Amino acid sequence: MIEIKELKKSFGDLPVLKGMNLTIPSGQATGIVGPNGAGKTTLIKTILGLVKPDSGSIRVNETLLNGNWNYRKDIGYMPQVARYPENMRVHELFSFIKGLRNQEPVFEKELIEQFALESELNKPLRTLSGGNRQKVGATLSMMFNPDILFFDEPTAGLDPRSSHKFKERVKEEKANGKTVIITSHIMSELEQLVDHVIFILDGNIRYYGTMKALLEESREDRLEAAIARMMGDDSPAESAAAEKPVQNYSNTATEILTF
Amino acid sequence: MKFTISISGIIGFLLISFGTAHGQITVSPNGPVTSIQQAIEMSEPGGNIEVKPGTYFENNIEITKPLTITGENFPVIDGEHEGTVLVIRADSVTVKGFEIKNTGRSYIRDYAAILIDQAKDFLVENNRLDNVFFGIYLAETERGTVKNNTIESYDRREASSGNGIHLWNVKNPEIIGNTVQGMRDGIYLEFAEDARIHGNFSHKNNRYGLHYMFSNGGTYYDNVFRDNGAGVAVMYSENVDMKNNLFEHNWGSSSYGLLLKDMRHSTIEGNRFYRNTVAIYSESSSNLKIHRNDIELNGWAVNIKSSSARNYFTENNFIENSFDVRTDSPRNNNVFEGNYWSNYEGYDLDRDGIGDVPYRPVSHFSIIIDRQPESLILMRSMFIRLLDMAERIMPVLTPQTLIDEQPKMQRIQ
Amino acid sequence: MKSQTLHILSNEWKTLLRGKWVIGYGLIFLMLTDSLLRFGGGGAEALLSLSNVMLLFIPLVGMIYGILYIYQSREFVELLLTQPIDRKVLYWGLFLGISTPLMAAFIIGSMLPLGWHGILILDGSASAMVLGLGGILTLIFVSLGFVLGLKFYDDRIKGFGFTIVIWLFMAILYDGLVLMLVFTFGHYPLERFVIAVSMLNPIDLARIMVMLEFDISALMGYTGAVFSRFFGSNLGIFTAGGMLAIWLAVPTWLGLRVFKQKDF
Numbered sequence: 001m002i003e004i005k006e007l008k009k010s011f012g013d014l015p016v017l018k019g020m021n022l023t024i025p026s027g028q029a030t031g032i033v034g035p036n037g038a039g040k041t042t043l044i045k046t047i048l049g050l051v052k053p054d055s056g057s058i059r060v061n062e063t064l065l066n067g068n069w070n071y072r073k074d075i076g077y078m079p080q081v082a083r084y085p086e087n088m089r090v091h092e093l094f095s096f097i098k099g100l101r102n103q104e105p106v107f108e109k110e111l112i113e114q115f116a117l118e119s120e121l122n123k124p125l126r127t128l129s130g131g132n133r134q135k136v137g138a139t140l141s142m143m144f145n146p147d148i149l150f151f152d153e154p155t156a157g158l159d160p161r162s163s164h165k166f167k168e169r170v171k172e173e174k175a176n177g178k179t180v181i182i183t184s185h186i187m188s189e190l191e192q193l194v195d196h197v198i199f200i201l202d203g204n205i206r207y208y209g210t211m212k213a214l215l216e217e218s219r220e221d222r223l224e225a226a227i228a229r230m231m232g233d234d235s236p237a238e239s240a241a242a243e244k245p246v247q248n249y250s251n252t253a254t255e256i257l258t259f
Numbered sequence: 260m261k262f263t264i265s266i267s268g269i270i271g272f273l274l275i276s277f278g279t280a281h282g283q284i285t286v287s288p289n290g291p292v293t294s295i296q297q298a299i300e301m302s303e304p305g306g307n308i309e310v311k312p313g314t315y316f317e318n319n320i321e322i323t324k325p326l327t328i329t330g331e332n333f334p335v336i337d338g339e340h341e342g343t344v345l346v347i348r349a350d351s352v353t354v355k356g357f358e359i360k361n362t363g364r365s366y367i368r369d370y371a372a373i374l375i376d377q378a379k380d381f382l383v384e385n386n387r388l389d390n391v392f393f394g395i396y397l398a399e400t401e402r403g404t405v406k407n408n409t410i411e412s413y414d415r416r417e418a419s420s421g422n423g424i425h426l427w428n429v430k431n432p433e434i435i436g437n438t439v440q441g442m443r444d445g446i447y448l449e450f451a452e453d454a455r456i457h458g459n460f461s462h463k464n465n466r467y468g469l470h471y472m473f474s475n476g477g478t479y480y481d482n483v484f485r486d487n488g489a490g491v492a493v494m495y496s497e498n499v500d501m502k503n504n505l506f507e508h509n510w511g512s513s514s515y516g517l518l519l520k521d522m523r524h525s526t527i528e529g530n531r532f533y534r535n536t537v538a539i540y541s542e543s544s545s546n547l548k549i550h551r552n553d554i555e556l557n558g559w560a561v562n563i564k565s566s567s568a569r570n571y572f573t574e575n576n577f578i579e580n581s582f583d584v585r586t587d588s589p590r591n592n593n594v595f596e597g598n599y600w601s602n603y604e605g606y607d608l609d610r611d612g613i614g615d616v617p618y619r620p621v622s623h624f625s626i627i628i629d630r631q632p633e634s635l636i637l638m639r640s641m642f643i644r645l646l647d648m649a650e651r652i653m654p655v656l657t658p659q660t661l662i663d664e665q666p667k668m669q670r671i672q
Numbered sequence: 673m674k675s676q677t678l679h680i681l682s683n684e685w686k687t688l689l690r691g692k693w694v695i696g697y698g699l700i701f702l703m704l705t706d707s708l709l710r711f712g713g714g715g716a717e718a719l720l721s722l723s724n725v726m727l728l729f730i731p732l733v734g735m736i737y738g739i740l741y742i743y744q745s746r747e748f749v750e751l752l753l754t755q756p757i758d759r760k761v762l763y764w765g766l767f768l769g770i771s772t773p774l775m776a777a778f779i780i781g782s783m784l785p786l787g788w789h790g791i792l793i794l795d796g797s798a799s800a801m802v803l804g805l806g807g808i809l810t811l812i813f814v815s816l817g818f819v820l821g822l823k824f825y826d827d828r829i830k831g832f833g834f835t836i837v838i839w840l841f842m843a844i845l846y847d848g849l850v851l852m853l854v855f856t857f858g859h860y861p862l863e864r865f866v867i868a869v870s871m872l873n874p875i876d877l878a879r880i881m882v883m884l885e886f887d888i889s890a891l892m893g894y895t896g897a898v899f900s901r902f903f904g905s906n907l908g909i910f911t912a913g914g915m916l917a918i919w920l921a922v923p924t925w926l927g928l929r930v931f932k933q934k935d936f
Contacts, residue, residue, distance in 0.1 A: 011935070045935070045936065048753075048754045049753065049754070050750060050753050050754065050935065050936040051935040051936065052933065052935060067932075069756055069757055069758050069759070070756055071756070072754060072755060072756035072757075073756040075754070075756075077751070077754040079747060079750065079751055079754075081747050082747070083745075083746075083747040083748060084747075084748050084751075085687045085745065085748060086687075086691070087687050087690040087691050088683075088686075088687050092683075092686075096679075096683050097755065099676075099679045099683075100676065100679060100680065100752065100755050100757055101755055101756055101757070102676070102756075103756075137751075140751075510888070510889055510892040511892055511893075512892065512893055512894065512900070514892070514893075534888075534889050535889055536889045536890065536892050536893040537893060555714070555716065556716055556886065556889065557889050557890075558887065558889040558890025558891070558892065558893045559890065559893065578714060578716065578717060579714075579716045579717050579720055579886065580890075581886075581887040581889070581890035582890065601717050627851075630858075631854050631855055631858050632894060632899075633854050633858075633862045633863055633866045633899075634850075634851055634854045634855075634866075635890075635891070635894055635899065636850075636866050636867065636870050636880065636899075637847050637850060637851060638879075638883050638887055638890070639720075639723075639724070639879055639882065639883060639887070640847040640876070640879055641727070641728055641843055641844045641847065642844050642845070642846075642847035642848045642851065643847065643851075644724075645844070670714075
């Protein structure tokens with residue numbers, strides 16, 4: 001369960017989160033969408049403790065975040081860009097993180113098998129392909145069996161086969177009652193994996209509800225179209241309110257559409 | 260007891276009566292002869308006096324005939340802070356194996372542990388002098404040897420302390436293997452002719468480890484002068500040979516490894532100068548040969564005043580001195596040639612062991628310091644090195660002619 | 673806590689050693705020191721040359737190394753930050769994990785030749801001084817590099833630019849400014865001021881300590897009362913040592929503060 005109240009964050013003069021309120025109940029699979037610069041990444045980073053909020057509160061499983069770190073035992077995070085120390089071997093990375101978390105892995109073997117990483121275990125990370133590095137990241141995020149899973153653009157570098165395997169795994173986690181939060185530009189992927197959608201625009205939550213409701217409300221069949229429509233509706237109004245972000249939306253709107 | 264004494268008396272008598280001319284008298288705290296002075300008076304000229312261990316409270320003991328006085332196991336002669344302890348006024352006197360302490364002190368009279376006054380061919384050997392005003396004082400003597408004595412005193416004031424071995428108006432003295440510390444000057448010479456001073460260790464004295472005044476033709480070698488208030492001073496003399504000595508750890512704003520003043524025609528060779536504030540200081544001196552010395556880690560290797568001329572610095576090793584040469588004039592009347600300078604940064608393309616560009620021992624920084632002493636704190640900084648380098652390429656401030664045209668590339672062994 | 677720090681530290685050691693970069697750095701000092709001793713002459717000479725190199729290059733290498741680590745391991749550090757671990761622990765683990773191998777490379781690299789040429793025994797205290805100062809300078813400047821990397825997290829050009837400028841300033845220009853001050857205000861009593869100003873620059877501090885070891889005889893020749901008292905007694909070495917400790921504490925503490933508060 002993640003509860004966010006009145007969360008605000010600015011970088012310098014630029015407000016990124018403008019008083020966000022959000023509750024993600026346990027066991028829910030949620031997709032976060034929105035144009036670049038809308039605040040998705042900042043939101044996730046704030047929950048992970050990478051970014052400190054200016055005001056507002058975040059509770060993860062009833063723990064109020066105030067610079068503490070123990071709550072992250074329940075979180076697994078798979079970053080968008082996976083870069084590791086070049087000379088470290090895969091199995092060394094695993095045991096390093098194990099030692100760091102001071103936790104015993106639950107699904108280590110299973111995940112290695114599932115992602116076909118056995119042959120990679122003894123290789124230095126610099127020699128791994130981008131896809132394999134992503135799989136290493138996915139393994140790291142899930143091997144400790146945390147309650148909450150964050151995936152940031154998880155399938156970006158994966159080939160179709162791996163991508164498929166990854167999605168299967170996420171579905172399993174979902175079925176096991178995990179809270180799953182995914183950001184992605186690939187709307188079709190979200191359609192497969194999540195039931196709830198959070199659409200963030202200009203530091204505010206523009207839409208939060210079930211996928212089904214969103215599609216019904218916008219009278220579209222596909223998520224992509226629904227989101228595009230919402231952006232189209234919003235841009236003129238927003239551009240009247242604030243000048244700078246306009247450029248962001250229009251740029252990124254097309255970006256999203258091309259994805 | 261009486262029996263043994265009479266035996267020795269008989270033996271003494273027998274020795275004399277057998278024509279050996281050497282009577283032996285034994286002095287012991289338990290008698291019958293309990294005073295050294297008394298024994299001297301009893302003794303025939305050329306006699307032997309043996310002194311047993313114990314403490315003898317005597318002073319102004321006068322030896323007026325040729326004698327050999329030997330202490331067994333270092334008997335103590337305590338002068339009770341009165342006058343001179345032992346005065347030798349006869350030729351061919353030998354004094355050996357005593358511990359002499361507590362001479363008188365005075366601002367008018369030079370009280371000493373042992374005074375040799377107008378005598379010849381003496382030998383003062385293997386004595387320990389402790390808490391004395393002057394140690395061994397030679398006045399108007401000829402020949403004679405002062406050997407393997409140790410002299411120590413504790414007055415740290417220069418004005419009220421005396422010299423360890425003091426030579427005044429003497430000829431051909433030999434000063435060998437003595438250890439002197441805590442005196443005003445360790446070894447002091449004034450009007451001493453052809454003195455030979457070697458193997459001595461003079462340290463922690465209030466003023467000079469060795470002080471040479473108006474003493475021509477002497478030589479000193481293989482001595483160690485360490486941590487003296489003002490180092491070693493050699494002044495107003497000529498034809499002095501200074502060889503293979505070690506001058507080290509003489510620190511202070513007026514402290515020198517070797518201070519040369521009004522010296523002529525002398526040789527300084529094979530010495531080692533280590534960690535002195537100024538290794539060699541020269542004022543109004545000329546025709547000195549400074550050859551093959553090791554001058555290492557001193558503040559200034561050479562401080563040469565422009566009043567010095569025609570001095571030759573050849574084949575010395577100048578190693579990591581903070582400053583190599585300091586002088587007070589842009590002109591130079593001395594020669595520096597064929598030395599090794601560790602600060603030299605030149606090259607040797609023709610591989611003859613001699614640097615192809617001359618070395619300028621007076622650094623730009625030393626001139627900066629002379630003008631603005633606070634800049635001392637910048638010593639060895641990169642900025643200063645860059646300035647020095649620029650100065651070497653385009654000399655502006657440093658003396659034009661003070662250069663070593665043939666700097667060695669390798670340390671001279 | 674402590675075991676986590678050690679865990680990170682040992683991991684950094686392992687990967688850095690495997691990277692061979694640090695070993696190469698140590699080898700450079702090994703060859704440098706050996707050739708200084710082989711061709712240059714005695715121990716004092718070699719140690720002084722070594723300290724010249726050290727005073728000039730360790731700050732530059734340390735800072736570049738620190739900032740480069742931050743830039744290169746950005747994603748990895750962020751991944752580590754999402755693990756259940758205190759930022760403070762992570763900071764010390766990373767900082768010590770990358771600075772101590774560099775420090776060890778310098779110390780071991782230079783110490784081996786000093787050992788086999790017998791200088792460690794002959795000039796023990798001087799060797800210890802030079803090696804120790806090099807070690808401390810490494811720590812100071814790696815942490816400065818860390819701070820710069822964290823401050824200019826997204827602007828590498830600026831980060832490297834500042835690194836070079838800070839190095840130029842501390843290693844060279846600062847002393848030029850001191851000299852200028854001395855000559856401009858030469859008629860005032862400047863000793864105290866000059867000592868204080870020199871204490872503000874860690875490179876100068878290290879240089880003064882080298883001076884105290886090798887140039888003490890020249891320093892004693894100086895007649896000014898303040899300098900004589902400062903350099904002549906243990907006051908100089910203790911003050912400089914204390915200031916160096918402060919210089920070690922300040923950037924590492926600053927790095928910790930920035931690291932703890934930073935939005936990654």
